Amino acid sequence: MTSTEDAVRAATRAYGETVTEIRPLDLTRSAPGSRPPRRFPAWVLPVAAAAVVIAVAVSLVLIRDIPNGRVVPPTPPVTVSGAVPRYYADPMPAGKNPWSDLVIGDLFTGARLATIAPPAGDTFVSVTGAADDRTFVADTKAISRTYSPSTAALTWYLVRITPGAAPGYQLSRLPLPDMRSWAIQGIALSASGDELAMGLAAAQPGLPARVLQIYSVHAGTLLRSWSTTDTAAFAGPFVSGPGVPAATSMYWVDGDRALAFPAEHLPASGTQGKAGPLTERLLDVTASGGDLIADSRVIWTAPTNGCQQPVLVTADGKTLVCTYLTWVSLGGTGNNTRLRNIVRFEAYSVQSATVRTIYQVTVDTPQPEGASLAVLWASPSGDKVIVDWGFAKDTVSPGNLGVVSHGTFTRLPPVPSFFFLPGPAW
């Protein structure tokens, strides 16, 4: 134990103990994790609207990063190709109400196209999208007030959006099971929109600990199922917290013939060793078998220094896209210390096990930098990705939502809080 460790332990505890009173719990307050309402000055909206119109008219602004600099030189505008999904669905807290609506938005303009309220007494939980940018499957559950983890019956809906029409969407109930014996760990709609994969954790005794099932969306029938008794199978960042659905953490790949999902690298059979590094596994859903671990294989292992979970697996199954943040000190002491942060988005080739940088930006900030970065979507081959990154103390550009293609970053209108799971679906 070093003196610095002792000092940190003693000081943080002493500081923590200065907090002696807190207010009582208020279960009637606004929804947790809700995106803070926008509180812009009155002039911002018309100016922003005009800016959006201009932006759409001339396409989107291209921003090229220069290594080791913040300078963003103007370059000829480019159009984000049609390969990038334009519309998203996202469960968002309905203001101060104790439920979440399903919000349909336009990524290119930042506009909210529709707000779908859940049935009375229910809340939208998670959503997943097909490859057509128009078809989504979402689930709702009752806002229950009793303790019983096995009674969270889900109701499933097919959401088809029709931009430009009124009301802009069609909502129809699906005959999928209510999954009341399971806790949903993640869902993924196949590119075709015909099959729904569910990562499940047992919520009742006597069930396999972890199960991956595939259902026919329209018939509601179970098509395939894999299970394991090992609770580590869906561990790690597969979810942001127990019970918080992570719809964006499971991916259909290879023409809907395989599923990629994150997991812990499990200890060798029969050993009592601890779980190893975080991994991404690939399950061939066309092959026989029913063992989630034995029938899947590791396609990526988190390096000690490099990209971390969660990773995004492209639809061709050949590339994993992930984020990596490093920094160096520029000098100064205490709160005057300045950092040079290097935000890097990397692509890992499953075939060659090599990593290449697909975009990198350097941002100088004071400490603490408060970084957030995420890969939100990737094209089937990984040549285009939607990313969001920002630094709490970057007063120039604290939020950066955009498309990276061939090393360039095309900024998109900001959409609040895409970072929160279950997050948006495309």
Next chain:
Amino acid sequence: MDTANTELPPPATHVVTALYTEHALGLVRLAVIMLGDQAAAEDVVQDAFLGLYRRWDSLADASNPIAYLRASVLNGCRSALRARSRHRRGPVFSQPPAESAEARALLSEEHRSVVTAISGLPARQREALLLRYYLDMSEDETARAMGVSRGTVKSATSRALAAVGRILKEEP
């Protein structure tokens, strides 16, 4: 028909309120060190408990709600730091946390120097440091709580300790 009340699960309201009574203060203290602001820390913790209340039915591991709450508080702290900047309501740390009147009165000069140094660390390093030394979590537990690898925890902790040590040595 005789219904045995003992077989009925307790209402979520009661369970969550009991958890709040037992654990909220510790979580607020953790959030205060992360955010440097007690009001914001209490908001984050209130949100975490409300989230637990709302998701009670779907919790994968209802036997360990504390892990859920801790993860929620850490997520909430990250979000709060980010939201402060996005909405430009002020700097991330309006003041080093040890500079409040109450803290000033209760903290020794040495402790205040350490806390100030910690408040200047990058968020990930600060988080790793607090989980490892304030909560005494193992590297594995810290990695799970942060959603990163054990190697990342090691490197973040090592860098954080080095930075704190360096800052303390540089102080007159």
